[in-house]
Structures are given as C-alpha cells and as structure tokens.
Amino acid sequence: MEAVFLTFVFVLSIFMGFELISKVPSTLHTPLMSGSNAISGITLIGSLASLKVGNEQTAIILGTLAVALATVNVVGGYAVTNRMLEMFKKKDDGGAK
C-alpha cells in the first residue's frame, strides 16, 4: 500500500514540475538548471537519515561519502546559482553591487 501512496506523490510532483518549468524564459535557463540541480542534492536528506549510530564500517564509509558528495551538490549548486542571479540586473538598478 505504501508503494501506491509514494507513487501518487511521485506522479503529482512530475505534473507540478512540468507546469512550473515550462514558464521559465530562456534567459534564465542556466540558473534554472543549476538551481534545480541543487534541489536534486535532496538525496542528502536520505543519506543523513541512513547514517545511524551502530552502522558497520562499510555502511559508514558509503553513508559519509554520500553525505559529503550530496553536500557539495547542494551547497555548490545554490551558491553558484546565487552568484549568477546576482548578475542579472536591469540598467536602472545597476551599480547595486
């Protein structure tokens, strides 16, 4: 039963994704990609929850690596997107840097 419930969430989210993204202008495609790329680092949450006290060594190594790499994805992704979006300015509010 849980599988059905999770699939429900999955299908609805896909439709939501299609709706949201098709409205983004091509000017913003790069930030959109790196921003959504940062969101895909959400796998970090799963990795964190899997690192439990008392795990054996292999699981600790795998889990820690997963946490580290997913963190790079999340932190780097958001930081770089922010850096890019900072640069998108109109003339009249220019010089805000």
Next chain:
Amino acid sequence: MISNIDLGINFAYVVSAVMFIFGLKMLSSPATARRGNLVSAAGMLLAVVVCLLNVGLDYKWIMIGMAAGTVIGLIAAYRVEMTSMPEMVALFNGFGGIASLLLAWSEYHQHPALSVFIAGVTFLTAFIGGITFSGSMVAFGKLAEMISSRAVTFRGQHIVNGLILLATLVFGVIFSMNPAANYPVFLLVVVVSLLFGITSVIPIGGADMPVVISLLNSYSGIAACAAGFVVHNNILIVAGALVGASGIILTNIMCKAMNRSLVNVLFSGFGSNAQAAGDGPQGEIRPATAEDVYYILEAADSVAFVPGYGLAVAQAQHVVRELGDILEKNGTEVSYAIHPVAGRMPGHMNVLLAEANVSYDQLVEMDDINPQMDSIDVCVVIGANDVVNPAALDDESSPVYGMPIIETFRAKTVIVLKRSMNPGFAGIQNALFFNDNTRMYFGDAKASIQALVAEFKDSV
C-alpha cells in the same frame, strides 16, 4: 507507530517541498529569480536541520561529511569563471548522482532482504545514479576540453549500448527476485552503470552539450526520486520528481531549438564526420578591417549582436558590452539576439552577458528578433556559426536543415567575427559568409572588438 517527532519531521518536509515549488516558480522572472533561489535554499536548509532531529543518527560522520562537502562546494562555486559554468554544473550534477547511488548501496548493505518492488527501485537508483555520475564526468571533461569535445564514435556502438541495457534489465530481474542472495549482481550493476554513462555520453559532440547537460540534470533528479522510494522519504520523491521533470522539459526545448529528436542527439554522433572545409557553398568573401567595421557601426541606427560559443572562448563578453555602451551613446539602438542553443548549456550566453552587466531587457530571444530583422541595420555575429546558417532554411541536403536560426542574413549588413574560415562545429560551410551584405572581420573576437572600441575612442 509514528512518534510525534517523526510526524513533526514529515510536516516540516511538506513545508520544504512548498518552498522548492515557490522557489522554482519565482525563477520564471529575472526580477524575482534571486529571491526564488534563496527560498529554495532555505527549504533545503529546513529539510536538513529537521532531518538531523531524527533519533539515533551518527553525528560524528555526518559532521565530517557535511563539513567536507560544504568547503568543497563553496570553494568551487566562488572560484569558477562564468565561462566555465557548464562544466561546473555538470560536475555538481555528477556528485548528486553518485550520492544517490551510494545511498542506495548503503541501504541495501544494511537491509539486504528487500521486497521485490523496493529491490527493483534500489537497483534502478544505483543504475541511474551511476550513469549520472560517469556521464556527467565525461561531459565535464569535454566541456573543460580535458578530453576531445568531438563526438567519439566506434563501430557497433549502438549494439554495445543496446547489449548493456539488455544485460542490465536481466540483472535487474535476477536481483529483484532475491536481493539478499545477489550482492555480486548489485556490485556488477554499479560497475556497468558507470561504464554505460561513459559509452553513452562520449559519442555526443560539444555542440550538443546543452541537450546532454539538461538530460543528465533530469537523471540526477530521477535518481534522487528513486532513492526516495528506497528510503521511504516523501521529500526526496517530490524534489527529485520536480528536478526530473524540469530536466526533461529543458531537454525538449533544446532539441526543438536544434530541430532534432532526442534519439537523434543521443545516437547519431553528430559532427563526428566533418566535411572537408572546401565542401559546401563557395564564393567570394569580403574581408573588412577594424576601420571599415567602425564606419559601418558608426552610421547604423540599430545593431544586434549575435553571440555564440566563440564569445565564451575568447572571454569577449566585457568588451562587447563596452562596445554596446559606446554605440548607445552614439544614438544606436543595441540589442543582443540569443539563440536557445548558443553556447554549451541552455542560457549560457545570457549568463555571460549578464556578468558583463548587460541589462536583461536588452537580451532578445530568437523568436522576438527574427520578425524585426529586416529593419535592423547591422548584425554583429560573434563566434556563432551554425545558429546563423541560412542553409537551415533553404538547403534540404544540409545537416542543419530545419533548425530554427537567427535570420541575420535579412539585416542590411552582417558583420561576422571569426578566427578563420574554418567551418563551425557541425563541419558545414556557411553560405552567410558569401552573401553580398556580409563582411568578414577576421581575428580573435576579444582583440577585434577591442580594436573597434579603440577606433570609436580615437574618433571622439
């Protein structure tokens, strides 16, 4: 048997999901995009903090992992040049993919006796995560020019890839039927997925990178989403599905902008068999000096710059903006016409010009500039080739036929900045260069434009 803490954690995840959705929604306008990204980041922070409230976590290793990841991520994000943005995104993307693979592996390692459904999804997570990682690494290598950005093809490539897929399917069924007894099969799929990522991206040429990066972006979302099924976590499923869908849409937009199907991009090895430079349209070219170009631009009422990947290579975005400003002071109307697949990732040119402080309302999309092309005095094509090739409209035998282009040839005068007469990435000679209203201005894009700026400054 859900404790109050678990309930609270899951409600907080709902809030995170809503913040991701609003963040993406705000990305649809340049005015709100930056706030949107911060909203999305805050949603992620909330999810992480809340997740850390789970009972029984091993904080020592969590802290080590997160600290290492944060340091690496921040350094990379703040040191990267804007021109290198495509490879940076590919790299981050690959890390997300491998993290999903490792998560699935770790879960399987701890609880090998999975139900058939969950075993199948675990297998899928590892497979897609592996492809995302090695595919992104190849894309990174190509974009950073560490490996040849040409399409690398070998005989029987499709057969090899087809066999790999078939084998994976068989392994997947074997594994799902009895996951506890098939640890070696799981390890095998990890290796196979990594190999498959390489063999599937290596035949794709540099000019098709916008499609590949979008697709890999989608894969990393799907991998995270599948990992969500493995660990029964809604936020992974929602966020992963959002990213998966957004990647697919971008991929589709990029394919349309090249008038090619996804299958064609993935399997054709476009640009692998370049024609000899002598083929295709021939004729007399009209070279121009900096002084000639200066007189043309000086007299123009409207100028449209058409940038391509060459602009990024030459790092010419700042001088182009300088020239644009001079022209505006001179009373010329200046715009920047941007083809959807110009550069190496979707929207690449927009980011470079934004970096150089070009106002975003001067950035015009292809569909908006083409109708007014007849009234534009001068088009300055900088390091772009295939996206302005008129053969796309009228030469059915051309490989680019049918691809929407920026119709620069309809402007009164076209100035093409180019290093030499070598054909573009697709290896096709460009009829635009031989038109009566085209002047070729040879040289490095940055140096050429600097020379123009100097001409303008001297004449004041």
